[in-house]
Amino acid sequence: MRYVVVGSGPAGISAAEEIRKIDSVGPITMITADPHPAYSPVMLTYWMSSRYPKERLFFREMGPWAKDHRVDLRCGRQAKAVDVHRQVVTLSPGEEIAYDRLLIAAGAVPLIPPISGIRAKGVCTFRTFADAEEILTSRRDLEHLCIMGGGFIGIKLACHLRERGLTVLVFEKEPRLASRIFDQRASDIVQEQLRRHGLSVETGAGIAEISNRDGWVSGVRLEDGRVFPTQILVVAVGVRPNTSFIEAPIAANGGGIPVDERMETSVPHVYAAGDVATTWDSLTSSPFSNAVWPAxxxxxxxxxxxxxxxRRRYVHNFSLNAMNLYGLQVTTAGHSLEQEGDDIRVFQEEKGNEYRKIVLKSGALIGFILIGDTSRAGLFLSRMKRGDIIGNPAELFTRISHAPSGLLPYMGFRHGSLWPRCKDSVCP
Ligand SMILES: Cc1cc2nc3c(=O)[nH]c(=O)nc-3n(C[C@H](O)[C@H](O)[C@H](O)COP(=O)(O)OP(=O)(O)OC[C@H]3O[C@@H](n4cnc5c(N)ncnc54)[C@H](O)[C@@H]3O)c2cc1C
Incomplete structure (x- = not known):
């Protein structure tokens, strides 16, 4: 059995490790476009703060890892096409790798909105190690910058760049931050917390035009006419599945790759996992791209x-986000933005900077927002997974004394100081 894995992010690496647990002899080839395999995009923002060593970005030491797992690692190589009839992946004209089982774990790519001036130099995206380096090194005189997008990644990046001593201004087009996971109250609390720590955050502030001086970005004009200067503009308005090298029938029209609960695509022997895959929400059964590390x-x-x-099944698939904003713990999960209705009950509680909200559908917990006290996050998640009927919603608000501090910002996956220090940051 010849295995080919495209991508060396968490999806690709954990797949290769799992293959080796079952099949100790079948050759595994891992193709990865990045010259730095197995680094964590999650920790890139921490590294940007300058308080976090570069070597902690790498979650596997690739030299020993490839040797131990007998993986033929091809770094800095891009899969250009997949021929599902001949079962080959093409790297360049004439260079093909044959597979019996193929995993596509090519992640996602940043969205670039079609705004006038967006192609100016100094307008950066933020997904890869190279992106992070570009932001940090492209201007030696960097003192202030703007971020387009107040979502999960824009907020995290803003905090860490501020820690670095930069002046940061965040523009969010929607009336609230992270509008797919925060309601207005949650957004207000988070916005206030960011302001208290020296960040400027504007909501309802769409960027209409980007200006440049001699080709380098110099400022942004908002839809309401206000103009702000900037030395760099980071675009963080979301991602789309990285399927540019994939054709129908695996994926079509630039969407994600649909998979079943075994993570197999509609094409036999071709699998997909991670940000590139379209799974389904286990609470609603609708198609869902769960673009987070643990998923x-x-x-x-x-x-x-x-x-x-x-014979493994992928279960319990719903949105889950956790972050720590200057000591303010935030965890959201599931469908926390549903409105009170026939079948839906919403309960919330507020105290100062603390906010707790739960949403029940037909008596079962389908979503929550916890800000401040997140000690019950783990318990809530297990009840969501089990689909328990909540007889007495007030019971969910009871505080746990001496509780563990809820979910960690990286949602329980081994990160940072918990990782073994990885010595080699480049491809072996
Ligand atoms: C800045 C940032 C912060 C984040 N913060 C969090 C967080 O706090 N918590 C959280 O849970 N999630 C977070 N995420 C999301 C998380 O990082 C992703 O969900 C996760 O990395 C997806 O893993 P993946 O293996 O699917 O893809 P990736 O980790 O994106 O890996 C994709 C791999 O595919 C390779 N590749 C791409 N195209 C090709 C090609 N054509 N040929 C060969 N190789 C290719 C790439 O080089 C890479 O190795 C964050 C993401 C970013 C960018």
Whole structure:
């Protein structure tokens, strides 16, 4: 059995590890476009703060890892096409790798909105290690910059660049921050917390035009006419699945790659996992791209096991985000923005900077927002997974004394100081 894995992020790495647990002999080839395999985009923002060593970005030491797992690692190489009839992946004209089982774990790419001036130099995206380096090194005189997008990543990046001593201004087009996970109250609390720590955050502030001086970005004009100067503009308005090298029938029209609960696509022997895959929300059964680290890891494990002949199912798939904003713990999960209705009950509680909200559908917990006290996050999640009927919603608000501090910002996955220090940051 010849295995080919495209991508060395959490989905690709955990798939390869799972394959090796079952099949100790089948050759595994891992193709990765990045010259730095196995680094965590999650920790890139921390590194930007300058308080976090570069070597902590790498979650596997690739030299020993590839040797131990007998993986033929091809770094800095891009998969250009997949021929599902001949079962080959093309790297360049004439260079093909044949597979019996293929995993596509190519992640996502940043969205670039079609705004006038967006192609100016100094307008950066933020996804890869190279993106992070570009932001930090492209201007030696960097003192202030703007971020387009007040979502999860824009907010995290803003905090860490501020820690670095930069002046940061965030523009969010929607009336609230992270509008897919925060309601207005949650957004207000977070916005206030960011302001208290020296960040300027504007909501309802769409950027209409980007100006430049001699080709380098010099400022932004908002839809309401206000103009702000900037030395760099970081675009953080979301991502789309990275399927540019994939054709129908695996994926079509630039959407994600639809998979079943075994992480197999509609094409036999081809699997997909992580940000590139379209799964389904286990609470609503609707198609869903769960573009977070723990989902990528779990999906990779399921795909890897099944590629090697196992029988694993991917379950409990719903949105889950956790962050720590200058000591303010925030956790959101599931469908926390549903409005009170026939079948939907919403309960909330507020005290100063603390906010707790739960949403029940037909008596079962389907979503929550916890800000400040997140000690019950783990318990809420297990009740959501089990689909328990909540007889007495007030019971969910009871505080836990001496509780663990809820979910960690990286949602329980081993990160940062908990990782072994990885010595080699480049491809072996
Ligand atoms: C700045 C930032 C902060 C984040 N913060 C959090 C967080 O706090 N918590 C959280 O849970 N999630 C966070 N995420 C999301 C998380 O990082 C992703 O969900 C996760 O990395 C997805 O894993 P993946 O393996 O699917 O893809 P990636 O980690 O994106 O890996 C994709 C891999 O595919 C390779 N590749 C791409 N195209 C090709 C090609 N054509 N040929 C060969 N190789 C290719 C790439 O080089 C890379 O190795 C963050 C993401 C970013 C960018």
């Amino acid at each position: 990528a890891t779990r999906q990779g494990k399921v795909a890897g096991a099944n590629m090697a002949g196992g």
